[in-house]
Amino acid sequence: MTLETLPPPTTAAPVYATWVRPGPLARASLPLTWLLTRAGMAVLLAFDGRAPLGTGGIAHEVYALYARWHTTLAHGAFPAGDPMWQYPPGAGPVLLAPGLIPGLTYFQAFVALTLAADALVTLALARVGSRSGRSWAGAWLWTLGLPLLLHIPLARYDVAVTAFAVFGLLLMARFPRTGGVLAACGALVKVWPALTLLGAPRGRTSREAWRAALASGAAILVVLAVAFRSPFSFLGEQGDRGVQIESLGGTVLALARRAGWPGHVRYRFGAMEYVGPYVSSVAAASLVGTAFAAALLLTWRVKARRWTPATPFDAALCAVLLFTVTSRVISPQYLIWLLGLGAVCLTSRYTTQRPVVAIVMAAAGLSSLAYPVLYSDVEAGTWTGCLLMLARNGLLLGGAVWSFRSLWKGTGE
Template sequence: MNRLRVTPGPVLTLTAAWFATRALMLWLLLHSGARELGGGSVTREVWRLYFHWYGVLADGSFPVHDTLWQYPPGAGAVLLAPGLLPGLTYFQAFVLLSLAVDALTAAVLLRAGTRPGRSPLGAAVWTGGLPLLLHLPLARYDVQVTALAVLSLLACARSPRAGGVFGALGALVKVWPALVLLGTPRGRPTRTAWAWAAGTGAGCLALFAAFFTHPLSFLREQGGRGVQIESLGGTALNLARHAGWPGRSRYRYGAIEMVGPHVHAVATASLALTAVAFGLLVLWRVRARHWSAATPYDAALSAVLLFTVTSRVISPQYMIWLIGLAAVCLTSRHTSQRPVAALVLAACAVTTVAYPLYYHEVVHGTWAGCLLMLVRNGLLTAAAVLSLRRLWRAARPAAGAGGPAAGHRPGSERLADRALSVS
């Protein structure tokens, strides 16, 4: 039996890079009170808001009538987890767990990338991409939910059951990981993954309902969200202020949102665009004829990108999701998303300039703030369009492969994979 041979060079290099970059992120976290780093606004969410919710959850109830609680019940488990580490403050335990999950994600990506026909580039993107957001990833629980999405995608290839379970757990924490199951191969793998996801989700919801009160309280608050200033709609409205629009920004629902005339219309347009994006993804799924090993990864990145750019809210931590999914794509040498990953990393760098470095400019809608958001959202929009286009092209059978069913024959599949690796 052939054993997996791991070249020590990339492993040692990436391990050293992970420790160096995470040390830098921790240093920034310790100095987050500096005005240039947001004056403590990045870390405040953990020691004030998360810790407050921890107290409510520890009493056996989900936050109710709390406009800031907009998360599925699985988020409660993540926020309770720091309490399992004795001798540490809540903030210290939260950061330690975030680092541990970050390290686990890097290790899983590296292991996947060292298999035959794979690439360690995915682990490199995760290791080097996360620090582009400075210390923000350590002070949000999006690293944890992204790890579940990564595990779901990587597990699905060998065990659709495990992929479905991880996908459901991720969706229970922050909804969007349900999208990672969009690209599962047709037939039995899809039925198995989706069935196990549904069963896991139903079982976990039943457990939350048994041990906590108000597990679905987030639904009431989620519907009231408006247009965040960092979304595409918010950027358009901020620019409109320079043309005489009388609206302004205001802190609502845990974010800075735009208020004034026509904001509701912009929010409705965003929801309509999200529906269109979903329709395009369903159409791709119906018309796709060729699945390579990278197709589930590419479909997940494309879906989350489309839902991100059409959302009423594009918070900085959303970029963590995209880094993780781009990293999974790049573990495969047959991915169609390499240029998309480059655009995502560029958008991460611009996001950091906007928040926390120049967030004051963004909030007040100055020309500098508007330009930053135009560049960042332009990169994300270009990434989403390019991602869907390349996903659609990759789903076609290779020329001369012999028709729609040919993609399932071993010879034609190799031909299509070679064509994808060149494109």
């Protein structure tokens, strides 16, 4: 018997909820709830930028920035030299896709494709949750959690990226090669889905998943390098990133600003960032934190001795949480990733991450208050903005610590 087939121990094992097959009413209420909440999100998108939604102009990124990149990509090149372009080459096909739908504007097609990806994620979570020993809690979390971010998910391509991660994790156990390919596709769009491979059980599953990911990733990169000019131009735009005002380091600088620090906020690289003395030191500290998070995860991988069916899910959520809180940038759409991974965790009764998922839900609600509703306060560094970001980032930091502790205890000897 290998590590990947070991059952959870009978001693000191947590008490799991009894699985109950959802009845007809429950099965009907999920799609109805999805339709109602997504209609509400679409209405909010139509009123983007108006009170009381703040002045964030969320839709602007699609019809101005994404549409502009689409034009460049349609001519066979990545947006080289554009400081706003900071994404791996796999993002190119994703941004080209809305232009292939006839009869719709780029913005309309983008929202339609995002809703389609959202619906597929919901369907996948529900189908997995319908199996014996699994739970519909994941499908409900995704359905009810995404609207906590208001209309932001409809105007960012992070839902599509999260779909790659969700599908890859759900398929990993039975089809490790497919899971690896999906992880590679997601990583080529926005890097972080590669972390879904971290918790793959040792042995055949892990080897097949990683080999498939590396082979398919390399093949896709070759195709994109042949089809487009400057596919790796994004690498030159990452090093100069500063400290975004919504990041953990940004919260520290916001509080320092209240205490007399002379720095200020400037729009750079597609985000509002702090500029002034010691900002570079805070950015360096964030990078050190990221390295420390990577070391923690590597140590866990080496020392873990026990895998349950939920371990790959739990490890993915933990890894993305750790890298999120140590990042120089924490945009509100990052919560889409965490909600998707949390939903996957809740499909399994073996997950150790239920309290963490609740924390992520609370952080998502606060994130939409920070942007777009009260973004002017966050940007100005008022006490309202400072306390709001302190609460949101405090939740994420606490959730990351709790997540790693639970993962470590759940897979230790």
